[in-house]
Amino acid sequence: MRILPVLALSALATGLVVVLPGGPAAAAALPTGARSLESVNYPGRFVRHAGALGQLEAVTSGSTAQVRRDATFTVVNGLAAPGCYSLQTRDGLFLRHRDFRLRVDANTGDATFRADATFCAVDGAQAGSVALVSYNYPDRRVRHRDFALWLDPYQDTAAFRADSSFRLAAPWAPKTTKGPVIPGLFADPHIAAFGGRYYLYPTTDGYAGWGGTYYKAFSSTDLVNWTDHGVILDHGPDVSWADDSAWAPAVAAANGRYYLYFSGGAASGDTTKQLGVAVADSPTGPFRDALGRPLVRGGQFAGGQAIDPMVFTDDNGQSYLYWGQGVARAVPLGSDMVSFDPAQVRVVTPAGYNEAPFVFKRAGLYYLMWSENDTRSEDYRVAYATGSSPLGPWTNRGVVLSKRLDAGVKGTGHHSVVRAPGTDTWYMAYHRFAVPAGNGTNRETTIDRMDFNADGTIRPVVPTL
Structure with missing residues (x-):
């Protein structure tokens, strides 16, 4: 990978007009979700991976199930830039270039x-057609050459433009299972309802070492x-004290x-790690750092790591902040909404706790929920306790969400809960290893109903596909 000029990176990342040799080309927006890519100058031939290598091949309703599957991609959030795109196969691999040849590989996250x-x-x-410009080689486009897919320098000719243009078509192998609710790699989802609409705020995943920004x-x-x-807060330009590890956001409404x-x-x-707070006039931002410094400093309290914040607001309007990995704290x-008395911080760590505290209230009963084990483990799971106040004391009730190996579902955890407005219907949003080829840094977000006795x-939540 080579280093790009700052202006080139900015234009690509934000979806602005991309200027290439031979004149300007207008940026295009792609719909996310399952699609197949048909050649403009060879109708009936589609982008497909055969083994690992990308090629252009004729696909029809009579093609084998494997060919149709290999010619189907999911358009997702760009792994390197939110204003661009990545193409994920049905087997969880990603289309990428290596030595300018297009192929599919597992995401290493680097x-x-x-x-x-x-x-x-x-x-x-x-x-109606699109061309795909390389993020790290913006003078090159994906094109077919002798029906093999390459990343070639742009040529201002009719032949090159045709060879590098594709129509987005209905997927040859439609997805038949439920989830993820957001195409692509997202984890640690915080779900909330504001003004009769649901909102999801996840960690952007797919980074080695969880290094999203x-x-x-x-x-x-x-x-x-x-x-x-789109992007509501970016550690790079928006947060002076952090430029990495953009993890586990949570949003609360007040004032x-x-x-x-x-x-x-x-x-x-x-x-x-440290905790921050940002503020906006809309649930979709843009958010700005409210303090210009951390709300909870790393090492401010002995033991545990300052991550995974969550805010619960009780019926009387009092809000409580919960956080911590290894040790759960509340205040x-x-x-x-941007200050607290350090002397009032209380440790509320239940047995089996690792991280991701979440509190809600139903029918006068308070629920403290959390994740057990490591997010890289297939045994990552959710447990809970009940209590008579937002600060306990708590009665441990055991595990409520865990893996389901018969369906290939692993690593179910770091959840949040929302009630459908005006009802007693509840839902749990959580992440799992991306199905089928995910792991602890390639995770996806899904939602299942949560019922009560x-x-x-x-009642135990059964992960569904």
Whole structure:
């Protein structure tokens, strides 16, 4: 991977007009989700991977199931830039270039792979078609040559433009299973309902060492169809004290505004994590750092790591901040939502706790939930306790969500809970290893219903595909 000029990277990452040799090309927006890519100048031939290598091949309804599957990709959030795109196979691999040859490989999460697997879309040679510009080689486009797919320098000729243009077609192998609710790699989802609409705030995943730097917001009216509202906070330009480890956001509404609580660290090698808070006038941002410094400093309290913030607001309007890996802490927030009295911080760590505290209230009963084990383990899971106040004391009720190996579902955890407005219907959003080829840094977000027994205990949530 080579280093790009700052202006070139900025244009590609934000979806602005990309200027290539031979004149300007207008940026194009791609719909996310399952698609097949048909050649403009060879109708009936589609982008497909045969083994690992990318090629152009004729595909029809009579083609084998494997050919149709190999000619289907999911357009997802760009692994290296949110304004661009990556193409994921049905087997969880990503289309990328290596030595300028197109192939599919598993996402290693390092900067080179993410850049090699990210493409920015511009208008193609014919109306409605697109061309895919390399993120890290912006003078090169994906094109077919002798029906093999290459990344070649742009040529201002009709032949090259046709060879590098594709129509987005219905997928040859439609997805038949439920989830993920957001195409692509996202984890640690915080779900909330504001103004009768649902909002999801996840960690952007797919980075080695969980080194993502930005957050996106998604919204829905039905928990099925989600709108991507883009980047709402980016540690790079928006947070002076953190430039790495953009983890596990949570959003709360108060004072007619919206408060985003987040984890942050430094890319310099310092492993200390801290908690911040940002504020916006809309649940979809943009958010700005409310303090210009951490809300909870790394090492401010002995034991545990300052990550995974969550805010619960009780019926009387009092809000509480919860956080911590290894040790769970809680404290009443000030009415400004950006301050607290350190002397009031309380340790509330239940047995089996690792991280991701979440608190809600139903029918007068308080629920403290958390994740057990390591997020890299297939045994990552959710447990809970009940209590009579936001600070306990708590009665441990055991595990409520765990892996389902018969369906290939592993690593189910770091959840959040939302109640459908005006009802007693509840849902749990959580992440799992991406199905089928995910792991602890390649995770996806899904949602399942959460039901209760007559005594208020939660019935085990069965992960669904």
